Amino acid sequence: MNTIIVDVKQGVRTVTLNRPEVLNAIDAAMQGELEAAFSQFAAAADEHICVITGAGRAFCAGSDLKSAVAEGRRPYPAHGYAGLVERFDCPKPFIAAVNGLALGGGFELALACDLIIAAESASFGLPEPLVGAVALGGGLHRLARAVPIKQAMGMILSSRRVSAADGLRMGFVTDVALNAELTARTAAWCADIARASPVSIRASKALVQMGLGKADVAAAMAAQPRDPAFTAWQNSADAREGPRAFADKRTPEWKGR
Incomplete structure (x- = not known):
């Protein structure tokens, strides 16, 4: 990996964008390396959470337009x-730890996560129209589902940045932390x-x-009982372990299956 850093500890994979x-x-x-890192996470039986963050003062400023032109x-x-x-087929949680600017594709990457934990200095925006582009990486649709439509359209049409x-x-932000406390x-x-x-x-x-x-x-x-995720949970060892541990007044020993 040349453009990202991957670290795995105690079931948590941390992917740091490193440009x-x-x-x-x-x-x-970076596109290829992120695809590989997230696919590895999805396939790893002993990894349960993926945290995405950025090196330096930005989370991600979006697409590298200079590289795209060249x-x-x-x-x-x-x-x-x-x-x-x-990546609609991965039921494991993704957390965006947004340490700074999250613009364009960077905001879309954060929106694709299940939780967004933002440093107080972080800011978000979809400025694609300013360079003649459109936020086609899910930003239009996820933002419009995450917040009231008038708020979403205000961000989308004005290209304005929004604070944490x-x-x-x-x-659309789950939690805000002091800059020095984002990792914790x-x-x-x-x-x-x-x-x-x-x-x-x-x-x-x-x-x-x-x-x-x-x-x-x-x-x-009504659709829940027919969903494969429901069936997998219902037939899992964890579904049996939880009630037993509660009855025995002990900490559950999860198998993850």
């Missing part, structure tokens, strides 16, 4: 922009998630995603 000299802008090489645009990886925005505090108020705050969220059964976490994420595609809550609940 600080260009604010971690994504070029073709080398020509190339097809995106199998799972879309940054190897994540179309405003992102929290609007609803993200670790705390990971620890809270890791207390639970990995199977239950995966089923919960998958069922939320399934339900968002249904007409209403009644339809979503």
Whole structure:
């Protein structure tokens, strides 16, 4: 890996975008490396959470336009922009630890995560129209689903940047931390998630995603028993271990299967 740093500890994979000299802008090489890193995470039985962050003062400033002009645009990886925005088949949680600027494709990468933990100095925006582009990496659709439509359209049409505090108020940011505390705050969220059964976490994420595609809550609940994630959870060792551990007044020993 030349454009990212991958670190795995205690079931958590941390992927750090590592092109600080260009604010971690994504070029073709980084596209491929992110695709590989996220695919490895998806396939690893002993990895349960993926944290994405950036080196230096930016999370990600979006696409490397200079590289695109010089080398020509190339097809995106199998799972879309940054190897994540179309990764609809991974039920494991992704957390964006946004340490600075998250613009354009960088904001789209963060929006593709399940949680966004932002440093107080972080800012977000979709400035693609300013360079004659459109936020086609899921930003238009995810933002419009994450916040009230008038707020989303305000960001999309004006190309304005939004602070971490405003992102929290609007609803697309999960939590805001002091700059020096971002890593610790993200670790705390990971620890809270890791207390639970990995199977239950995966089923919960998958069922939320399934339900968002249904007409209403009644339809979503009616579809639950037929969902593969529901079946996998229902038949899992973890589903049996949880009640037993509770009855025995002991800490569960999750198998993740």
